[in-house]
Amino acid sequence: MSLTVFTVAVLCTSLGAGVVGAILGLGGGILLVPILTIFYGVDLHYAMGASIISVIATSSGAAASYLRTGLSNLRVGLFLVVATITGALTGAFLAGVVPTRWLELILGLALSYSAYTTIRQLADELPEDVSTDGLAIRFDLEGTYHDVRLQRDISYRARNVAGGFVAMYGAGVLSGMLGIGSGAFKVLAMDYLMRLPMKVSTATSNFMIGLTAAASAGIYFSRGDIHVLIVAPVAIGVLAGAYLGTQVMAHMRNTTVRKLFLPIVVYLALSMILRGLGIHLL
């Protein structure tokens, strides 16, 4: 493929991935890896390298804005990322020891249940009752942001912090073992278990995914999986898209963000179940 055509096409694609990633708290790998490999014919190693850069670019572009507006909660992010990175390190050591097909199947079923709960919560704009979780109070896992769409300040406090921490550790283990991104799991744990407002969940996930990606970016770099001419249009497009996405998300309802998130959960659930059955979509 001509370099000029490739650069322009990937730049436009990445712009879209950045917008979606910033709104949904995902790194864009779930979108970019299949697109780069299937539609552009990029080798999987280079596509994974581009994906890890796209995660960091989405995070930097989106979290910079979300932290300033209070949508992203730095304390919640740092607290939970301890569990995620610990889990990822555990998963990296367990890889090859524990059979992954059973894990994929279990994960697929867990995600199917998450999809069901997401459907049940579709109409919930904000959590109704105030949390009295001891850990949330002790670690100050609460916040306030101005909701542009609702035109009022929203105060919240995390619930079930211990459950969320364990779920983040599990997500990290699976991420380390199966080599999958865990942005979607982070959002689900914060939305469903910790009952944070959906927009806070995706915005905080945006901050966290940058840290977890940074932890593994060095591997891809030293392996030679990061090709400047492939990654450069991805990084530029995703950064610009992430900035646009933050502007769009600020004007959305929590329920709209959750509706947009649902197809991602369903896709992940199906792909994990199929992988568990030995059928790989990619």
Add this chain to the structure above:
Amino acid sequence: MPERPVFPVEHLVARVLLVGGLLGLTLISLGLGLYAAHGGFQGHVLALSPPVAGATPPGVFRSLRQIAVGLRQRPLDPLAVGALGLVVLMATPGVAVTLAIPGFLLAGDGRFALIATLVLTMLLVSLLLAGAVHG
């Protein structure tokens, strides 16, 4: 629940992410622009798979030393400028957490200074383990 103003540490981390992102973006764009100006885009058919023999293709840098060599050589290797931008982007989250530590300490929040230190330590351990496995 008490109203809490947006904490200054959030602003500090946001600023680092913004500056790191923009600096990385500028260097990557500059690298691509210089590559185009040197005729790199003319008739270039991009190889989308790694070479079988294990040789390093143009545009792939495996270490900071290789990038430094590309930046020092004359004429300058434009792709090394782009690679430097990617390294800046990769380092940005780590730098943000590093600066959050004194930010939390100055704000009198020793508990989260400790948590940020723990996160930074784990990032460094991950890098060292990656180096041990793949280096």
